[in-house]
Amino acid sequence: MEIFYPDLTAVREVIVAGWAGRDAADVQHHIDELAALGVAPPSDVPLFYRVGHETLSTAPVIDVLGSQTSGEVEPVLLRTQSDLLVGVGSDHTDRESEAYSVALSKQVCPKVSGRAFWRFADVADRWDEMVLRSFTAERTPYQEGVAASLLNPLDLVARWEQREGRVFGPGSLMFCGTVPTLNGIVRTESLTVELSDPRTGSVLSHQYAIRELPVVA
Known part of the structure; x- marks a missing residue:
């Protein structure tokens, strides 16, 4: 399957889709x-958080404030001038601020994306079979689930366009929701995120380390 390496510095809009599970009862249970x-x-389901495009990072190391942050594997949808691409990333989030403002918790940490993408049309017919996984340090399994547990990325885009009254145009990027952790949210020194295609054995993967900055007053 062909792999693309788009220019992510051209991204001008980053959207994080929250509460993006396909099963309404499961979403409500999590709420x-x-x-x-x-x-x-949330005020709506799914809910779309806007974050600054400058928070998008493909770096091998990200800086965060303090120890109360964690990442989560997500499909990443990108509209370029010529195509709709899908990759894998991590919605790294500040868990301490999440308790009083989810929107703030999304903004204060980098939003991590891998550099490699597939053309969404190449996997659309088997999208529900795609597997999302993440691993903490020493490749300890942290998350695993199928894309069928999440709203289809095209459905998310359609809902976002309807609410915004405009198109998901070139330079727009969306984090499309995550799957549950296997044993609860944990702090880790690094995270590896993967999107795999069981039919072909193809895998998109990205690993990054987390450097915790001291909290000073």
């Missing part, structure tokens, strides 16, 4: 779980 921890429920 209720977070509400019990003090996280306010």
Whole structure:
């Protein structure tokens, strides 16, 4: 399968789709779980968070403030001048600020993307079979699930376009939701994220390390 390496410095809009599960009952269960921890429920489902395009990073190391952050594997959808591409990334999030503002928690950490992408049309017919995985340091399994558990990226784009009243145009990039952790959210020194195609054995992968900056007053 052909691999593309688009110019991600051309991205001018970054959108993070939250609460993007396909099963409404599962989404509501997750909302209720977070509400019990003090996280306010979303105003809409799915909910689209805008973050600064300068937060997008393909670097092998990202800097975060303090120890209360973690990443999560997500499909990454990118509209270029000529194509719709899909890759893999991590919606790295500040968990401490998430308790009082999910939008803020999305903005304060880099949004990580791999450099390699596939043409979405090349995998669209088997998208639901795609597998999302992530691994913490020493390749300990952290997340695993199939794309069928999430809203289809084209569905997400259509919903975003309807709410925004404009098209998902060239230079737009969307993080398309994540799958559950295997044993709860944990802090890690590095994270590897993967999007794999079981039919062909093709895998898109990206690894990054997390450097924690001291919290000073």
